[in-house]
Amino acid sequence: MSTQKLWYDKPATSWSEGFPVGNGRLAAIVYGGAEQEVWNITESTYWSGKREPITSLSSGKDDLARLRQHFFDGDYEGGERLASQLLEPSKANFGTNLPVCDVILKFKASGQDVVRELNLENAITKTTYQIEGSKVHRELFASHADGLIVCRLWSEFPDGISFNIHLEGKTDLFESWNEPQGEGRISFKGQALEKLHSDGECGVRCQGSMHVETQAGFISGDSGSIEVTNAKEAIIYFAIDTDYGVTGDDWMRVGNKRNLLAKAKGYEYLKLDHISDYNSLYNRVSLELGTSELTLLPTDERIRNLSQGKGEDPTLFALFFQYGRYLTLCGAREDSPLPLHLQGIWNDDQACRMGWTCDYHIDINTQMNYYPTETTHLSESHQPLIRYIEQLAESGKAAAQDFYGSDGWVAHTVSNVWGFTAPAWQNSWGLNVTGGLWLAMQLRDHYEFTLSEQFLSQTAYPILKESALFFLDYMVVHPKNGWLVTGPSISPENTFHANGTQKHHYLSMGTTLDQVLVSDLFEFVLEAAEKFGVDEQLQADLRKAIAFLPPLQIGQKGQLQEWLEDYVEAQPEHRHLSHLHSLFPAYRITPQHTPELSEAARVTLESRKSTNNHEDVEFTVAAFAGCYSRLHDAESAYEQISHLVGNLCFDNLMTFSKPGIGGAESPIYVADGNFGGTAAIADMLLQSHAGELHLLPALPSSWSSGQYQGLRARGALEIDVIWSEGQLDEVSVRTLATGNTTLRYGEQNLPFSYEAGRSYRLDSELRIQ
Template sequence: MKNFLSVLLFIISVPSLAQKNDVEIRCKAPARHFTESLPLGNGRLGVMVFGDTEKERLALNEISLWSGGPQEGDRENAHEYLENIQQLLLEEKNREAQSLLMQHFIAKGAGTGHGNGANVKFGCYQTMGDFFIDWKINGATKNYQRVMDMETATAVTSFTRNGIAVKEEVFTDYVNDVVWIRLSAGKKGALNFDMSLSRKENLISKYTAGNALIMYGQLPSGNDKGMQYATVAAPILHDGSMHKTDTSLQIRNASSCVIVIAMQTNYDYKNGGLNAAKNVVATAQKDIQKIKSNFETAKAASTKKYKTYFDRCRIYFPYTTSHTDTMSTWERMIGYHKGNTDIQLPALYFNFGRYLLISSSRPGLLPANLQGVWAEEYQTPWNGDYHININLQMNYWPAEVTNLSDLAQPLFQFTKNLVSNGRKTAHHYYRANGWTAHVVSNPWFFTSPGEGAQWGSTLTGGAWLTTHLWDHYRFTKDKNFLKEYYPVIRGSADFLSSILIQEKQNGWYVTAPSNSPENTYIMPDGFKGNTCMGPTMDMQICRNIFEANISAAEILSIDKSFTHKLKNITRQLAPNQVSPTDSGIQEWLHDWLGAEPQHRHVSHLFGLYPYDEINPWDTPELTKAAKKTLALRGDGGTGWSKAWKINFQARLGDGDHALKMFKGLLQPVAYGDTTSYYNGGSYANLFDAHPPFQIDGNFGATAGIAEMLLQSHGKDEVIRMLPALPGDMAWAKGEVKGLKARGNFTVDFYWEHHAVTEATITAQTPGTCKILLPQGKHLFSKTGKKLHYTTDAFNIATIRMKAGENIVVR
């Protein structure tokens, strides 16, 4: 009877699945692969929980663990070939221009290793290794459940074996900066397991010291020794016994056991190099020794801090008693793909995207990389690096609009840190002012071109990053931030303005040499190439940066002569053009065909999203052409490409098409499935399937859902609620809490029957608020008094608000 009661109490202590369909990732079996495991993270540390009942695996990560190191990636004499390359482009001798570029205008040496840079100077992001729990409990497994709860940032695995209930709880600590694991059994003394650490390469030693496991090593840096790392795992027993071997700890006859894991590298976040004096083992040991709290106290404090981010913004769809309550997330995805109704699945995906950003980005550290902070590889796909021709930027698209602005600080600091190397690259390749960064980067702030014309010579990657600085100001109105980062914006504008050349046909200013990521054109003579001048995306980014610099300088009352220069140049930039051939937006300066009409990059619609120079109310003809471009590109593509298209369709006001793209992104991709390469989808744990796993699709789609519900872009930054709401009845009713609008306004609202019923807008700073009023709605004070405001012919209300003031739309 006593044993039965213990099991019963254990089972009922597991949180109920009901009514948590929008905040839980649920699994009914152990993970067979990384993409079925559950991600936890605190911005620096990452853990993937596999939940195996024989030999549990926790894949470990630390966001700075990179092989490689600083390098001189520039060809110092590349500028000697610039004028010849540009002249060949002006003469439409692109074949010759590209050949010359490939010889003299790419990175020096191995560059990025063509995306396999683990053992060259560029390096790659790597796993810290694995922590294993080898269960010593015999018998068949029953009642298996593995759940990650986004409201508490905790993963819980539970099962019974021989009538004994076993429970594993894991979280990454936002306060103590360690990983906690609690193992418990429903029967006293029934917990038996071995624990160990493992890494497959570049391991110097692993051993037991005192009551802890220690593993440390050093990664390669080309021909040199690179970054040092250490992992320490220490168990805390409440009963039972512990026995040591050389490389494992054996726990026997315990009822519960808490394990604390600390991870350290000797990366120097301040200077972007390595701290040779840092003892990584001793530092990791101190991380554990300084902890004063127990598991429950640490969990409560960590959850409290985590929720200061997670609870800022939520979307809710109505809960109805549903068969999905007891389904795994994978089963829900399969049903959704088949057309079954799952009202809360979009909210789950949205919450998961915000959860991932909170878990992989922390102020003062490196930004989230191609896989956030989670990787199991020693050679991660594409080095797990910072791709800056869209991917890193997409990681942070949800930050401002979903009320996580402060978590974008790593992106801003990273951009600032590129400036020093970027100045050298601008000088070596272009003899230009300012700074530039091309396509890929790393913790050593690589700014050189890549190794190939097809992808490596895009010269606006750094400029694209810089647009986030200006958009952060638009959302926050933080003048101190703008003042701090203005030199970064100016340096980017200075570079772009100093490299422009005039093309012959119209006398427009264009960039050269560059490309349209990562697409191929076909010239009238049949040449298929990449190197070109003035691709549409470059010109859109130029306008974006010049306008940002002009506006920022005016706000700060500085730099009048430079802004005057930028205004003159802006008027002469190559404009957006509508193709006479296909009626879409031209991708290149000339009306050339694309070798791959449905290419995954849709770079020439940067002006539609994330920039806003193409929009339905200011540029209807270009908006029509943008729609045609998307129709020509099709709805296929990789995971992140589909996520971008959600945002495009939302900006066009087509909620039904945006939902179609979202459903395409949620197409289930099973473990081991290689048939869907370049067709996108999602894995069982909701990770974006490029494939392979790339986290940018998760972040891009989260931003896309927000864009369907709230927009505030355009010259007047008008707040538009439900601008792209699907007509699907599953979206007919819902609630938004804490979305952000440009101008530093927080927006909450309810809707029913596809229309806003009531909204509250809060000004975080003083400012003028413009709102597109839903039909029949008016503005009231919080006390119910009707307010005085002006409206125009389009029913856009304008009202001046004080900091902290609330207005109600009713």
């Protein structure tokens, strides 16, 4: 029995029990049983809203100086009041991603003994059940190779397949109809319209088709539905396209064309090409963390057992890890038009119907979606995000000028597919001046893992250089201490007490997150400019600025300070850990190089975790796990991962945010927990930063024996490791570049030089064999 699959011995009655599939643009959650199956269809570009100019009420530098003076004088209330007047644009037609429709199959005969599975090794869902002693089968996949969703239904009885299929739109403007040229064809069209995040009159249009063909039996259709009766086999083809980013009307015919090509190709070849395309990426990494008899149980039972502490199940963690890689491949392929959003590529129709929006939150959530991309050997999946960052950098030039009178580019807390980079419509959470920079630092990660000089010179450096130009122009010397600081800005999305009062404040000068991001930016841009021998004046400006940036500070309680001043936390239970960014996922703080700061980070973690009413949120728990991993605290990291998988996952292993966060009334799927948890597991097994390649840095006792193949490390390295009884046995290192690092395992610490195109095998003492 494969350990790389989710399986259940009962129907899925809701979205949160369904299987996610996707091809990088088109996706579905598939749920149901013997009587009915629903495909909740989503498409990454199906957004309400439109591109429009955002009006600023700020005159630029003069207003900014006037605003900053309030904070320098300790007048937080006055500063926040003025910031609301100058730096809070209206929401207008910001928009949101919306689900497209439900494909609903209703079956004529009821069945028993339903078994459902999602096989991660081939990205195919299967459902089987019994009708009068005969087995009925369904299998479905979303093909990236051919751009559509395909489903095959067959029965052991020669005439055992009978069903009705129709579409139900998820927005007001949606219609479907039977095509006159074929009884097995339905066409549809719609528009992504809603009135909470836009005016209800603007949004992306979609058009597509669904084709059904059968072997034997009868097929008919009217009133927007198709009826299949007494067939031996049926195949359903579903394809769609939108007018996002295109001109003309050719896009209207793409969906139908894909279906026709797929039918001509045939199901078996579609399946073979799908598996080949998917396996070329998924099979790069394998992970074993041990064995357990619990592997034989249905996935929902295993999740409950973990939650209740009933036995060790190391294969569940390996499954969760590979599930994160699977979700990445479903939602972000090299040619995907857009990166992963708040819900990856799916949409439970909840976040988009409330104040959150199903958008690009760029104050942790979108960043965390990409934490595991490089380490887990899916570098190509970074490309949609890289293209998106390029667009933000271009549209963010207007925001830099209009709101701050500054050069370069800036983006804040949230963004969309229309180029929104302005401060959001409420300063308490929306004035995060380093949101765009935080996202753009993924470019540094992509470079450090690939060492592509072409990428550095043509993409990363130009974008990050323009960000550096913004902060050089925007930042100001603090009159109290002479440091060069950002602000006013927030520490996402936290508040503090100042001046001895109990009033909650959110804006200040020089938050820790801002400062560490700017420090990392300036140092990386300076290093790149020196490497290429360009921009000498910029180099000089950066060297001067770096010398005046604030250091990381330790507060009176021994914690890592979240703000420039050692304010009293108004919400010590807060879900965000942004000021620990330098510990995880960045690496300015490490136990071996900055032990005092590492201990301060630990104090912060323990303080947050022990606080009453601690906000128990999926991305927070993933961040806790990553931070403990960086502190080499294996058991604490394992405890957090266990909590994430056991208590913050739906039955389908997709992570959720609990009710109460941001006004949510029920659990809402949020993708970052899956991706952040996957990244944390990888980090517990391999770290590559601060000039070191650290093997098994946070290996918990529950994973005492295991192995992995294909994890990636900074320096363009690919690593395999085998361990047993908690001790390293063997290491293999494959190199794509020439370089030097330090190999670290436990107390062993050895220099390691390598040449491109080589493979090195090392023993438990790190000796080359």
